[in-house]
Amino acid sequence: MTSQNIPSKADIQQRIADLRAQLAKQDLTAIIVPSADPHLSEYLPEYWQTREWLSGFTGSAGTLVVSADFAGLWADSRYWVHAADELAETGIELQKLGAANQLNHIDWLAEHLSEGDSVAVDGNVLSISEQDKLLDAFEANDITLITDRDIISQIWAERPALPNAKLYQHDAQFLAQSAASKLAAVRAGMTESGASHHLLSSLDDIAWLTNLRGADVDYNPVFLAHMLIDADTAILFIDNNKVSSEIAQSLADSGIDLADYEAIQGALGQLTPDDLLLLDPSKVAVGTLSEIVDNVGFIEQIAPSTMLKSVKSDADIEHVREAMRQDGAALCQFFAEFEQRLDKGERLSELDVDSMLIAVRSQQPNYVSPSFPTIAGFNENGALPHYRATPQKFSYLDVEKGAGGLLLIDSGAQYQNGTTDITRVVGIGQVTSEHKRDFTTVLRAHIALANAYFPEGISSPAIDAICRAPLWQAQMDYGHGTGHGVGYFLNVHEGPQGISYNAPNTKERAMRANMITSNEPGLYREGKWGIRIENLVVSRAVANPIETEFGEFLYFETVTYCPIDTRLIDKSLLNQVEIDWLNNYHSQVYTELKSRVSGAALEWLTERTQAI
Numbered sequence: 001m002t003s004q005n006i007p008s009k010a011d012i013q014q015r016i017a018d019l020r021a022q023l024a025k026q027d028l029t030a031i032i033v034p035s036a037d038p039h040l041s042e043y044l045p046e047y048w049q050t051r052e053w054l055s056g057f058t059g060s061a062g063t064l065v066v067s068a069d070f071a072g073l074w075a076d077s078r079y080w081v082h083a084a085d086e087l088a089e090t091g092i093e094l095q096k097l098g099a100a101n102q103l104n105h106i107d108w109l110a111e112h113l114s115e116g117d118s119v120a121v122d123g124n125v126l127s128i129s130e131q132d133k134l135l136d137a138f139e140a141n142d143i144t145l146i147t148d149r150d151i152i153s154q155i156w157a158e159r160p161a162l163p164n165a166k167l168y169q170h171d172a173q174f175l176a177q178s179a180a181s182k183l184a185a186v187r188a189g190m191t192e193s194g195a196s197h198h199l200l201s202s203l204d205d206i207a208w209l210t211n212l213r214g215a216d217v218d219y220n221p222v223f224l225a226h227m228l229i230d231a232d233t234a235i236l237f238i239d240n241n242k243v244s245s246e247i248a249q250s251l252a253d254s255g256i257d258l259a260d261y262e263a264i265q266g267a268l269g270q271l272t273p274d275d276l277l278l279l280d281p282s283k284v285a286v287g288t289l290s291e292i293v294d295n296v297g298f299i300e301q302i303a304p305s306t307m308l309k310s311v312k313s314d315a316d317i318e319h320v321r322e323a324m325r326q327d328g329a330a331l332c333q334f335f336a337e338f339e340q341r342l343d344k345g346e347r348l349s350e351l352d353v354d355s356m357l358i359a360v361r362s363q364q365p366n367y368v369s370p371s372f373p374t375i376a377g378f379n380e381n382g383a384l385p386h387y388r389a390t391p392q393k394f395s396y397l398d399v400e401k402g403a404g405g406l407l408l409i410d411s412g413a414q415y416q417n418g419t420t421d422i423t424r425v426v427g428i429g430q431v432t433s434e435h436k437r438d439f440t441t442v443l444r445a446h447i448a449l450a451n452a453y454f455p456e457g458i459s460s461p462a463i464d465a466i467c468r469a470p471l472w473q474a475q476m477d478y479g480h481g482t483g484h485g486v487g488y489f490l491n492v493h494e495g496p497q498g499i500s501y502n503a504p505n506t507k508e509r510a511m512r513a514n515m516i517t518s519n520e521p522g523l524y525r526e527g528k529w530g531i532r533i534e535n536l537v538v539s540r541a542v543a544n545p546i547e548t549e550f551g552e553f554l555y556f557e558t559v560t561y562c563p564i565d566t567r568l569i570d571k572s573l574l575n576q577v578e579i580d581w582l583n584n585y586h587s588q589v590y591t592e593l594k595s596r597v598s599g600a601a602l603e604w605l606t607e608r609t610q611a612i
Contacts, residue, residue: 148287
């Protein structure tokens with residue numbers, strides 16, 4: 001939802017009232033409104049931003065539940081402060097997902113509804129795995145789940161149209177593998193699983209497999225489509241108006257046919273009980289299967305393409321390194337100009353940070369767009385992990401004489417040769433010993449993971465504690481994950497790996513060589529400041545392995561090149577190993593970037609990479 005369309009509290013109250021009227025008219029007890037589309041995407045086209053339209057809550061994750069006498073929004077700790085502010089005076093109660101004694105929305109409904117009650121959720125935005133959880137919870141209380149009604153369209157009169165941006169080719173110079181060879185690898189995975197057919201609805205998988213990109217979703221270069229693959233054919237279901245004759249021919253040459261986006265349900269309806277359909281139940285919506293006949297067999301597991309694209313080729317990684325150098329050079333320009341303007345007494349805001357970053361990055365080769373909304377949070381705003389300044393609500397970087405504050409900047413870009421994501425913190429004015437203590441502790445956590453060795457194949461959630469150990473030792477912690485996978489000119493958040501102790505320890509989440517992952521511990525003091533230090537890292541085989549019976553080991557190569565602000569460090573809290581890591585990192589940053597910047601940017605780089 002664009003900032004110009006932010007609804008008033010009265011608008012939200014009226015929309016909830018209209019929704020309740022529809023529930024009563026259709027004899028429904030409650031409705032669930034998730035943050036999702038038919039592809040279970042993180043970032044949604046406006047047409048599918050239903051939960052935001054209804055609630056006014058702008059966070060990227062959350063679930064709304066509405067009944068005749070209750071409206072609640074479930075959000076995790078990243079959004080508690082943010083959501084409480086946006087939900088105030090709307091009649092929607094914040095439900096703090098993950099807090100002690102707080103039920104999730106499924107268990108809450110099972111506990112509060114009665115036998116014979118009914119709950120609606122649009123099957124077009126409900127994953128198969130989520131439906132299974134709802135059915136399991138509702139069965140004991142004889143609560144009916146209804147998934148075949150689009151109630152929101154009854155009340156959203158000016159609902160936006162679906163996006164129709166044209167497709168384009170991922171530049172051939174950055175491709176290590178043809179679409180045909182990727183398709184062959186996916187088919188090999190199907191054969192290994194025993195599947196006759198494979199349904200793909202996840203947009204990053206489809207973009208990766210076809211070597212195409214689009215602009216249907218903000219920040220991620222993907223397009224709305226489904227794919228159905230068997231041993232002989234592969235069909236891309238897409239709005240044909242997006243496809244040029246050149247791209248249609250390229251797809252045909254790769255063995256991929258075209259069909260209308262809306263025809264996917266009918267195509268699945270042609271499957272027979274002799275077929276076995278492979279799908280990822282967390283990435284396929286119930287509504288997509290609405291016409292499938294009874295007794296068609298399913299193989300529910302992670303898509304082969306998800307595993308394949310998570311392991312980058314050596315050529316891909318070299319392209320990413322170059323994108324990181326470009327990004328690092330842009331950041332040197334940004335920070336040099338930013339500090340000069342502050343030193344001159346210019347009054348800057350969080351919004352200025354965003355516009356300045358876009359300006360310098362857009363000058364770099366192969367730039368396409370930001371990779372997510374910039375988070376520039378000053379002082380207490382930095383304590384909101386997913387804060388976003390808007391023209392309606394932002395802060396100036398003002399401090400009183402003799403005082404100081406911390407500015408957290410989390411930003412990234414999409415380049416044809418890679419996707420970047422970096423967080424840095426800078427001091428404004430006179431920083432305190434408390435600022436330095438917290439910053440140094442987070443830095444120690446970052447270094448702990450950056451220096452770690454770990455067994456190849458270990459489940460990624462299992463290495464979370466390595467990073468958190470220095471914070472835990474100081475009796476500190478943070479509420480988000482430590483690391484997420486990153487796509488190659490694709491989604492900035494990519495699976496299957498995720499470094500978070502809250503994630504399930506499944507075999508699919510295993511760490512493999514040549515995965516790109518973020519390393520981003522943090523610390524947030526509500527109402528005061530937030531700190532996060534994020535680099536992207538590539539998991540690599542240990543160069544000189546010790547020959548033992550314990551198997552192969554991996555380590556992380558840091559590929560983000562940008563100084564960490566040593567002015568915020570309390571050196572007395574670092575040990576020699578940590579000091580050496582920081583000095584070596586800064587030496588590498590200087591070496592990689594010195595020939596790419598000049599003038600004030602080179603002076604800034606030189607000063608900020610001095611050894612401590």
